[in-house]
Amino acid sequence: MATMGQLWTNTGSGLATLMFVYTIFKQFFPQFGDNLEPLFHRIFGLFYPYIQITFHEYSGEHFKRSEAYLGIQSYLSKDSSARAKKLKANTTKGSKSLVLSMDDKEEITDDFEGVRVWWQSKKEGASRQSFSFYPEADEKRFYMLRFHRRDREVIIKKYLDHVMREGKTIELKNRERKLYSNTPGQNHGNNTKWSHVTFEHPATFDTLAMEETKKEEIKSDLVKFSKSKDYYKKIGKAWKRGYLLFGPPGTGKSTMIAAMANFLDYDVYDLELTTVKDNTHLRRLLIETSAKSIIVIEDIDCSLSLTGQRKKKEEEEEDGDDKNMIEKKMIKNEGENKESKVTLSGLLNFIDGLWSACGGERIIVFTTNFVDKLDPALIRKGRMDKHIEMSYCCFEAFKVLAKNYLDVEESELFEEIKRLLEVEEIKMTPADVGENLLPKSEKEGAETCLKRLIEALKEEKEEAKRKVEEEAKQKKEEEEEKQRKKERKAEMDAEKEKKKKIEENGEEEHRV
Numbered sequence: 249m250a251t252m253g254q255l256w257t258n259t260g261s262g263l264a265t266l267m268f269v270y271t272i273f274k275q276f277f278p279q280f281g282d283n284l285e286p287l288f289h290r291i292f293g294l295f296y297p298y299i300q301i302t303f304h305e306y307s308g309e310h311f312k313r314s315e316a317y318l319g320i321q322s323y324l325s326k327d328s329s330a331r332a333k334k335l336k337a338n339t340t341k342g343s344k345s346l347v348l349s350m351d352d353k354e355e356i357t358d359d360f361e362g363v364r365v366w367w368q369s370k371k372e373g374a375s376r377q378s379f380s381f382y383p384e385a386d387e388k389r390f391y392m393l394r395f396h397r398r399d400r401e402v403i404i405k406k407y408l409d410h411v412m413r414e415g416k417t418i419e420l421k422n423r424e425r426k427l428y429s430n431t432p433g434q435n436h437g438n439n440t441k442w443s444h445v446t447f448e449h450p451a452t453f454d455t456l457a458m459e460e461t462k463k464e465e466i467k468s469d470l471v472k473f474s475k476s477k478d479y480y481k482k483i484g485k486a487w488k489r490g491y492l493l494f495g496p497p498g499t500g501k502s503t504m505i506a507a508m509a510n511f512l513d514y515d516v517y518d519l520e521l522t523t524v525k526d527n528t529h530l531r532r533l534l535i536e537t538s539a540k541s542i543i544v545i546e547d548i549d550c551s552l553s554l555t556g557q558r559k560k561k562e563e564e565e566e567d568g569d570d571k572n573m574i575e576k577k578m579i580k581n582e583g584e585n586k587e588s589k590v591t592l593s594g595l596l597n598f599i600d601g602l603w604s605a606c607g608g609e610r611i612i613v614f615t616t617n618f619v620d621k622l623d624p625a626l627i628r629k630g631r632m633d634k635h636i637e638m639s640y641c642c643f644e645a646f647k648v649l650a651k652n653y654l655d656v657e658e659s660e661l662f663e664e665i666k667r668l669l670e671v672e673e674i675k676m677t678p679a680d681v682g683e684n685l686l687p688k689s690e691k692e693g694a695e696t697c698l699k700r701l702i703e704a705l706k707e708e709k710e711e712a713k714r715k716v717e718e719e720a721k722q723k724k725e726e727e728e729e730k731q732r733k734k735e736r737k738a739e740m741d742a743e744k745e746k747k748k749k750i751e752e753n754g755e756e757e758h759r760v
């Protein structure tokens with residue numbers, strides 16, 4: 249009895265013969281060729297149990313590569329680099345690394361839910377003899393997917409979706425991420441537009457100096473957000489999340505944003521509100537942002553009329569005597585508002601409303617040095633979902649910096665540093681700690697740097713002590729001055745009282 253292999257070989261050669269006969273027949277009797285083609289395909293289909301789908305590189309719009317083709321290319325790149333024997337290396341626009349894909353005429357197999365498929369990279373078209381600047385223009389590349397017809401359901405309903413989804417994920421991972429900014433140098437008429445550079449900030453959560461538990465909490469919050477597309481859809485909320493980072497300068501707010509972007513593989517839009525003319529312009533800029541991005545507004549407390557309204561209010565509450573001063577300030581505020589008319593409500597409306605229509609996930613991050621200065625409407629939960637305090641360097645954070653800067657994980661000097669940071673509670677920002685740990689010459693070893701940090705911490709302690717003493721002294725002097733004023737006033741009052749009495753007595757004597 250013939251084996252399965254022999255059976256297929258026989259069928260295969262039978263089909264080849266049929267094809268050959270048909271081609272000859274078509275050449276000699278072209279008038280019958282077209283009529284017989286459907287019949288031929290039907291006969292061929294009876295013996296050939298496979299279905300083929302082709303995905304062309306260029307389809308539809310001219311010069312625009314088909315998304316499906318690119319998705320498949322990315323999807324297959326992970327397997328082809330491991331399995332195909334002939335590979336092709338490409339740099340695609342916006343990709344940060346080489347994309348390896350299988351070369352023309354190569355075939356690889358893929359298994360999905362127990363179903364096997366075959367992918368082939370193919371090329372068709374004339375190879376021109378004449379010279380052209382675009383020698384490849386006539387070549388048409390495509391991927392051909394082949395599968396057994398009994399698997400049609402799985403392939404059409406599930407597998408192709410799976411390929412596209414995975415392909416997109418790989419594409420996103422490979423893409424070059426961008427840092428966008430709306431700098432005033434890029435003026436178009438009156439409005440600034442986004443310009444971009446490659447985003448290559450090296451900060452990661454591993455290099456971020458912060459308590460481990462806090463880092464883990466933020467990381468899992470980000471992961472949960474990025475995977476919650478369906479959840480946000482279900483609850484009818486725009487797929488966005490707001491973070492407020494607050495803390496003194498040099499505690500790592502900007503570094504944290506870079507670490508977030510690197511962690512999620514998102515683009516960053518650095519929005520400079522002072523160059524945004526008005527709410528309409530702001531809206532346009534925000535609508536232009538792409539999905540998978542972090543929109544950053546740094547130092548929100550310094551951002552013009554957002555706090556301008558508050559400034560006016562505060563001024564009204566000021567001592568009425570200084571009217572001239574207030575008027576001057578008001579004029580100044582109006583001047584500022586003229587330059588930029590972005591309002592708090594404009595920004596809030598956008599955060600709350602329009603994003604729902606934009607689709608795609610976005611994170612918005614505000615940073616500030618003074619959280620108390622912000623309008624409560626801006627930072628209420630729901631708008632800024634997570635408030636993260638970036639504070640002075642703790643021992644755990646120091647250890648991260650020591651590892652980053654000096655490659656040191658243990659040292660007997662650590663005890664002293666721990667005591668200074670935890671027992672003495674000396675406040676130093678991670679930026680200052682880092683500056684002290686940074687070797688200043690080739691010769692400087694880790695120990696020298698750690699000792700420099702200890703000295704700096706001690707100096708900081710002295711400085712803090714001096715400050716406290718100075719403040720106490722100033723306060724005491726103010727109290728004394730107040731007391732003196734009080735006593736002087738009491739003396740003057742007594743004097744007045746005395747005078748009054750004398751005068752009253754004089755009048756009485758006069759009357760008597």
Ligand SMILES: Nc1ncnc2c1ncn2[C@@H]1O[C@H](COP(=O)(O)OP(=O)(O)OP(=O)(O)O)[C@@H](O)[C@H]1O
Nearest residue numbers: 455456457496497498499500501502503678679682
């Ligand atoms: N938590 C941290 N972990 C690691 N490096 C840090 C940290 N904080 C500060 N640094 C270092 O200090 C420098 C300044 O930090 P960063 O710009 O992030 O501070 P910031 O809080 O944004 O300050 P500002 O309020 O002035 O904008 C960074 O280049 C970084 O190297």
Ligand SMILES: [Mg+2]
Nearest residue numbers: 501502503546
């Ligand atoms: Mg900053």
